[in-house]
Structure formats: structure tokens, C-alpha cells
Amino acid sequence: MPTYTPPLRDMQFVLHEVFQVTEAFKAMPRHADVDADTINAVLEEAGKFAAEVTFPLNISGDTEGCQLDNQTHEVTTPKGFKEAYQQYVEGGWPALSCEPEYGGQGLPFVVNQCLYEMLNSANQAWTMYPGLSHGAYEALHAHGTDEQKKLYLPKLTSGEWTGTMCLTEPHCGTDLGLLRTKAEPVGDGTYRITGNKIFISAGEHGFTSNIVHLVLARLPDAPKGSKGISLFVVPKFKVGADGSIGERNPIYCTALEHKMGIHGNATCALSLDGAIGTLVGQPNKGLAAMFVMMNAARLGVGNQSLGLTEVAFQNALVYAKDRLQMRSLSGTKAKDKEADPIIVHPDVRKMLMTARAYADGARALQVYCSLLVDQEQHHTDEKVRKDSAELVALLTPIVKAFVTDNGHISTNACMxxxxxxxFIKEWGMEQYVRDNRINMIYEGTNTVQSLDLLGRKVLGNQGATLKKFGKLIGQLVAEEGVNEAMSEFITPVAWLGEQMTKFTTEIGFKGFQNPDEVGAAAVDYLRVAGHLAFGYMFARMAQVALRKIAEGSEDPFYTAKLQTARFYFAKLFPEVHSLMRTARAGSKVLMETDAALA
Structure with missing residues (x-):
């Protein structure tokens, strides 16, 4: 059976030593009094909840799955899931980073993301039930009417109700411009919504007295395509003006998807038969409102793969230290045993270190992006807010795609x-592989994230935001460039930072002549950009570790951080050379393949 230990020391290192979040909070009046002791205490309790309450339900939940009663349209979740959710609510965890005016605790978003890393390690399928509620909260907070906020946000904050996002339909996934769900005005400010949605995570369950569905649909006079999509809030049970729950809304679960992984989460097909909803935001502007939720979800999906990478690594490490197989190539290491533990073999260490490096890099990037979100929302300086918003927009597709791709690599390596x-279920490793696989697909496939990064976030503003990130690298190079001890960490990042300008310009010029060139290069481009971001993170982590050692620290924790950084730059970062070469190979060898694909 697998085990899980919350990586609190690793989190504290990134939060307090690398990014010094409490210093950053001083420029945010809302968070100015949040100190390290508070953060550490919260995360320690969060770790206990994850390890002691939800982690023990992971394998059993995967085995049992969810069951649909076709007569009542009700879903039964795995044994213990509902009780764990009740404990989650009683502990106040749903309210951690929500606004105090709606009953929230008002803690920084970055703290909430650390909570969710641990929950995802413990049980990704369970975590998706409360996880989607945060996105619904953010969308309604940003675009809802005062009445909608008053009705829904306190309940979502407390966890009394949960939320979903209803986008996909049987004939359209990524291309939402094709959706057919209709919204007919009733005449009293409400709408009757009719259509079918699929792949709706946590779309039905018995955890709460109500579920708040955010649904994309078309008004009768809506333009065709994505410019004619509106967003509606459609509760499972109608809600009175005083917040009381009324009659059942005709939005029903008609099927549960039979999936490769996340079996403990109810992934529903929903049928809306004139369900009553209210408009969120402006007519035909639904995508803008929904993207608030989707962007939060994309950071969340990256966090899911970080969580699975961490727990897979922990268990593979324990196994490698215990499992005896053959002798070390360089001579017997365990003379008192029949064979050496497999951790002595170089390739086993490579697999373990791959997972460790991808977990460390992802955690640093996730904390950095979460801090950017806090700065975007709460910093007193308008320029800082604007720059933070631009940077997090640039890095979001990298978090979603690069981290989940790395999660696939890492969980497979650990298996x-x-x-x-x-390959056997009882060890838990094959479940981590299966559960992670969806993370590369939903909330926009990783190819879509790559197109978003290269086409919109980079070429869309002539690389201006990419240059801002490049300036951060330049500042680190200027600060540490003459430090010989930092050379092995700074030099590769500085080199790639310089190469990115030429690389991006070249792809952009080719794409201007033939748009297929962007599509052909995008996936490779995103991985290069991902390594640029990870390289910067590892250089900053190495910087701190070296300083601590120079100050006399003998804590092996810092030595471990340096060893992980060295491994990353020696064994993983060099991938950028082949990626840039394949990106430059162009679209011709892909598009002129009619005979091969006949």
C-alpha cells in the first residue's frame, strides 16, 4: 500500500526562502499581517487532513467508483467520500482564500494552492469535488450581479454548496463556437436552458444540498461562433431571493463516463430540459466570464500533476531503498544482504531524480504563479498589478501543459x-499514471495550451510579455553572473534566455507566411519555454541553497536542493536543443502526408 508525507519543508523553502512571500504581502494591505508562522501552521493542519482523511480513500475510491441511479438521476460516490467532505467543510478549508465579506478567511491564494497540492497528492478524484467550486466562486465574484453574489458566494465559500463548469457538448469540446445549448428568455429576468453537456466533473453527488452549475448557452439572437456564447448560473435546486432552496431544476445526470482514471469523481453527462438560470455578465460575452474559471482551473490542473508527481516519487523512493535486485555495477554495496537495493543502479536513480526534479520545479513555478495572482489582485502599485497579470497569463499555459506532461513522464518513471x-493495483502506482493522464487533456488539451502560448501570449503582443520574463532572468544573471559557484545554474538559463528571442522571431516570421508553421512548432515551443521557466526556478533555488551553505548551514536539505538542480540541468534541461531543432523542422513534413495517412 502506498504512503504519503506532506512535503512541508519543501513548501516552506519555496514560500519563505526563495520567494519570501511574507515580504511581498506587505505591499498588499489585505495580506500585510500574514506571517510565516501562520502560513506554516495552516499548511501543517492541511497536510494532516490530506494524509489522514482523504489519502486513505484514494485506492478504495478508485476501486469502488461512482454509481448512477437511472431512475432518480442521483449519484452515489465511493464510501467515505461524503464524510471526508463534511470534515473538510467543518475545518473551514473551502473558505481559506475567499473574501471575508462572504464568510471567507481571506488568506492568500498562494496558501490555498499549497493546500491543494497536498489534497491532489492524497486523492485527486476526491479533490475535484471542492476544487471546481473555487473556479465557480471566482467567475461569479468577477462577473456576477450583486444578487448572484449575495445568493451564491456565501454558500460556495462555506462549502455548503459546490460548483461546476458546463462547457463541453457531445459534438464540441475545444471548439466552443459549435455549442448548441439554447437559452430562452422567460420574461422575468430568467432563462430556460435546454441542451446536453458531457464530461462534467462533480456534476452530480450527494455531498451538498445544492450544486451551482455555470453553463454556456446561446441566446435566440446570438451571433454564430464563439462571439455568440453567454454564461448562465443554473442551480440544481432553484434558489429563492432569500437564499432558500426551492424545487428541483430540470438539470439531470443521465450517464456517468467510463474512464481510464479518476474513478472516484463523478464525470457526468447532464441534460438540461428548460432548466431555469440567470445570466452572468453581458449577453454573448460568456467566454470572457468563463475564462476566469478556466484559467483558475488550468493552474489547478498543473497542481494536480504536481501532487501526483510528488506522491509517486515518495513511494518509488521508499521502494527503491528496500527492493533487492542484483549487485551494483561498481561493486557490492549491501554486503550483509543477498543483493543490493535497486537505488544503487544509475538508471533507477535517473527515474527517481526525474520525478524529484519535476516536482521541485513545478512547486516553485506554482508558488510563483500563485504569488503573481495575489499581486495582480491586491498589490497597491498599479504597475505591479498589471505586470503580474501579464506574467501569470504567459505562464498559465506552461503550468497547465509542461507540468502535466512532466507528470506523465514522472508517474510512468516511478511505476x-x-x-x-x-503494474499491480495494490501498490498504487498504476493509479497515479491513470489519474494523471486526464490532466494532459481537460481544461484545453496541451496542444491547445501550446497554441495559446505561442499564438496569443507570445506572438500576439510581439513577445512583449516574454521579454518581461526575460528581464527577470537578466536580473538574476546580473546579480550572480560573476559568482563562480552559480555558473553551472546561471549559464544554461542565460543561454536559453538569449536563444528564445531568435527562436521566437524565427517561428513568428514563418508563421506570418504560413499559419501552419505555428501549429507545427507550438508543442515543442512550449516545452522549450517550460524549461526556461523551470531553469529560472532552479537557479533561484540553487542561489538560496548556496547562500545557506556559505553561511555555515550543514542541513542536508540544502545539499539535496543543489543535487536536484545539478541533475535537472545535466539530464533534463538539454532537451531544449532537440526541441528547438524539431520546432524548426517546419510544417511541410507534417502537412504533406496525405499518402501516409490515406
């Missing part, structure tokens, strides 16, 4: 460490 036992 491989177990050999044949990794």
Missing part, C-alpha cells in the same frame, strides 16, 4: 521503478 509490482 517503472517498481518493475512488475508497479
Amino acid at each position: 517503472q521503478v517498481f518493475g512488475g509490482h508497479g
